[in-house]
Amino acid sequence: MSTDTGSPPAGPAAGSPAADKLDRGVLRVAGVVVIGAIMSILDVTVVSVALPTLQREFDASYATVAWTMTAYTLALAAVIPITGWAADRFGTRRLYLASIVLFVAGSALCSFAWDIGPLIVFRALQGLGGGMLMPLGMTIMTRAAGPERVGRVMAVLGVPMLLGPIGGPILGGWLIDAASWQWIFLINVPIGAVALVAAWRVLPKDTSQPSEPFDVVGMLLLSPGLALFLYGVSTIPEEGTAAAAKVLVPGLIGLVLVLAFVAHALRKANALIDLSLFKNRHVTIAVITMTLFSVAFMGAMLLFPSYFLQVRQEDTLSAGLLLAPQGLGAMLTMPIGGRLTDKMGPGKLVLAGIVVISAGMAVFTQVGADTSYPVLLGALFVMGMGMGVTMMPIMSAALSTLTDHQIARGSTMMNIVQQTAGSIGTAVMSVIFTNRVLDDPAAGTYSAVVQEKVPADQVPPALLEQGRTALAESFGGTYTVALALIVACLVPALFLPRRKSVVKDGQAQGPSVTAMH
Known part of the structure; x- marks a missing residue:
C-alpha cells in the first residue's frame, strides 16, 4: 500500500492556537489550488454562451456544437476515477503540474481549431487535464490543513465551485463581445502559466513510495462506464424522453459497466475506487x-x-x-x-x-x-x-x-x-x-x-x-x-x-x- 508523503504535516495539533485558523503556508497552497479549480470549473460553463457563435463560425448544427460541452464533461468523468491511484503513484504535486500543462495545452489547441471536429477533440483533451484538478486540489488542501481545519479548507475550495456557473456566462459573453470566441480558450493560457509557476514554487515536493498495482480492469470498467452513462443521461433533454435508443443504449451499457466495476471492486484489495x-x-x-x-x-x-x-x-x-x-x-x-x-x-x-x-x-x-x-x-x-x-x-x-x-x-x-x-x-x-x-x-x-x-x-x-x-x-x-x-x-x-x-x-x-x- 502506498502513501503520498509529499505533503506538509496534517496541520497543527488540536487545541493549539494555530489549529484555529489557516496559517500562511496553507493559504498559499489554497491560492494555488483555487486558481486551478477556477480554470477547470469556469470552462464547463464559459463555453455555453459561445454555442450560437460557434454555430455561425463553423456552419454546424446546435446538436453538433453542443458536443464541445459534452466532450469536456465526458472527459472529466472518464479521468476522475484514476486520479486517486495516480496521486498515490506519482505524487499529488507532479500530477497537479501535469494536469495544468494538459489543460493549458488543450486550451491553446482549442483556440486554433479550424473546424468543429478538431475543436471537440481538443475540448476532450482539455477535460482530461481539468478533470484531475478539482479532486487533486481537494486532496492537497485537506492534507495541508489537517482534519481539524478541513471545514475551512472546503470553504476555500467552494468559492470556485459556486462562482463557475455564475462567472462563466459573464466572462464568456464579455470575451466574445470584446474580442472573439478564441479568447474564451486563450484566457486560460496566461492563467495556467501563473498557476504552473505558483504550483511549482508553493506545493511541497513529493516523496517517492512503493505503489500498489494499477487496477487496469477497474479502469476499463469504470471510466468508459461513467462516460457512457453520462452521455446517455445528457442526451435526454435533446431526445425529450429517457426511452429513446440514443439514451437507453449508451446509458444501459454504461450502467452495466459501472455495476460490473462494483462487483470487481468488492473482490479486489486495491481497486481503482476504494x-x-x-x-x-x-x-x-x-x-x-x-x-x-x-x-x-x-x-x-x-x-x-x-x-x-x-x-x-x-x-x-x-x-x-x-x-x-x-x-x-x-x-x-x-x-x-x-x-x-x-x-x-x-x-x-x-x-x-x-x-x-x-x-x-x-x-x-x-x-x-x-x-x-x-x-x-x-x-x-x-x-x-x-x-x-x-x-x-x-x-x-x-x-x-x-x-x-x-x-x-x-x-x-x-x-x-x-x-x-x-x-x-x-x-x-x-x-x-x-x-x-x-x-x-x-x-x-x-x-x-x-x-x-x-x-x-x-x-x-x-x-x-x-x-x-x-x-x-x-x-x-x-x-x-x-x-x-x-x-x-x-x-x-x-x-x-x-x-x-x-x-x-x-x-x-x-x-x-x-x-x-
Missing part, C-alpha cells in the same frame, strides 16, 4: 446527501439563467450578472460555515443551509412573467447564503474522518458523485421543464419565438403575452420539483455528524456515536 470507504458511516451518509443535493440544486441552477433569457428577454451578459447575488450570498456565509464546521461538525449547518435554500427556492416556485427583480435577486441571495453552509460541509463530513492515505480516494469518489448527480439533475430538470412547455401550446409557441424558430410578427401580441406567462409558469412548476428534492435532502442530513471530529495521533477518528444525536 469501496471499503463506505464502511465509514459518515462517508456513506455524506455520499447520499451529496447525491440528492446535487440532483436538486445543480438541476435548478441550469434553469435560473434560462428564465432570465427566455421569459425576461435579457441578453447573456445581463442574465449572468443577475445571478451574481447567489455567488455573493455564498461568499458571505462560506468562510463562516467553514469555521463552524470545524468547531461543531457539519450536521447542524447542513440542516440550516437546506432550510435556507428551500426558503429561497420557494420564491421561484411562484415566479411569473413580471415578478419583481428585487424579489428574485433577494431569493437568489438567500439561496447563495444557504449554499455556502451546505455543499462544502457535506464534503467535510466525508473527508474529515479519513486517514491521510484515504483522502485522495475519498476526494476522488466525492467528485465522481457530484459530477454524476449534477449531470442527472440537469437532465431531469431539463426534461421536466421541456415537457411542461410542450403540454401548454401557448408556452410552446412563445418558446419557439424566443428560439427564433417562428417569426414574432406571425404571432398575435395577445398570444405572445399569454405564452410568456405560460412559460414562466412552466419554470415555476419545475422549480417546485427541485424544491421537493431539496427538502428530501433533510432526511439523510439528519444523520450527518453534529460535533467535530475527534483527532487522535494526527488522524481524524470521527465523532462518537452519541455525538450524532
Whole structure:
C-alpha cells in the first residue's frame, strides 16, 4: 500500500492556537489550488454562451456544437476515477503540474481549431487535464490543513465551485463581445502559466513510495462506464424522453459497466475506487446527501439563467450578472460555515443551509412573467447564503474522518458523485421543464419565438403575452420539483455528524456515536 508523503504535516495539533485558523503556508497552497479549480470549473460553463457563435463560425448544427460541452464533461468523468491511484503513484504535486500543462495545452489547441471536429477533440483533451484538478486540489488542501481545519479548507475550495456557473456566462459573453470566441480558450493560457509557476514554487515536493498495482480492469470498467452513462443521461433533454435508443443504449451499457466495476471492486484489495470507504458511516451518509443535493440544486441552477433569457428577454451578459447575488450570498456565509464546521461538525449547518435554500427556492416556485427583480435577486441571495453552509460541509463530513492515505480516494469518489448527480439533475430538470412547455401550446409557441424558430410578427401580441406567462409558469412548476428534492435532502442530513471530529495521533477518528444525536 502506498502513501503520498509529499505533503506538509496534517496541520497543527488540536487545541493549539494555530489549529484555529489557516496559517500562511496553507493559504498559499489554497491560492494555488483555487486558481486551478477556477480554470477547470469556469470552462464547463464559459463555453455555453459561445454555442450560437460557434454555430455561425463553423456552419454546424446546435446538436453538433453542443458536443464541445459534452466532450469536456465526458472527459472529466472518464479521468476522475484514476486520479486517486495516480496521486498515490506519482505524487499529488507532479500530477497537479501535469494536469495544468494538459489543460493549458488543450486550451491553446482549442483556440486554433479550424473546424468543429478538431475543436471537440481538443475540448476532450482539455477535460482530461481539468478533470484531475478539482479532486487533486481537494486532496492537497485537506492534507495541508489537517482534519481539524478541513471545514475551512472546503470553504476555500467552494468559492470556485459556486462562482463557475455564475462567472462563466459573464466572462464568456464579455470575451466574445470584446474580442472573439478564441479568447474564451486563450484566457486560460496566461492563467495556467501563473498557476504552473505558483504550483511549482508553493506545493511541497513529493516523496517517492512503493505503489500498489494499477487496477487496469477497474479502469476499463469504470471510466468508459461513467462516460457512457453520462452521455446517455445528457442526451435526454435533446431526445425529450429517457426511452429513446440514443439514451437507453449508451446509458444501459454504461450502467452495466459501472455495476460490473462494483462487483470487481468488492473482490479486489486495491481497486481503482476504494469501496471499503463506505464502511465509514459518515462517508456513506455524506455520499447520499451529496447525491440528492446535487440532483436538486445543480438541476435548478441550469434553469435560473434560462428564465432570465427566455421569459425576461435579457441578453447573456445581463442574465449572468443577475445571478451574481447567489455567488455573493455564498461568499458571505462560506468562510463562516467553514469555521463552524470545524468547531461543531457539519450536521447542524447542513440542516440550516437546506432550510435556507428551500426558503429561497420557494420564491421561484411562484415566479411569473413580471415578478419583481428585487424579489428574485433577494431569493437568489438567500439561496447563495444557504449554499455556502451546505455543499462544502457535506464534503467535510466525508473527508474529515479519513486517514491521510484515504483522502485522495475519498476526494476522488466525492467528485465522481457530484459530477454524476449534477449531470442527472440537469437532465431531469431539463426534461421536466421541456415537457411542461410542450403540454401548454401557448408556452410552446412563445418558446419557439424566443428560439427564433417562428417569426414574432406571425404571432398575435395577445398570444405572445399569454405564452410568456405560460412559460414562466412552466419554470415555476419545475422549480417546485427541485424544491421537493431539496427538502428530501433533510432526511439523510439528519444523520450527518453534529460535533467535530475527534483527532487522535494526527488522524481524524470521527465523532462518537452519541455525538450524532
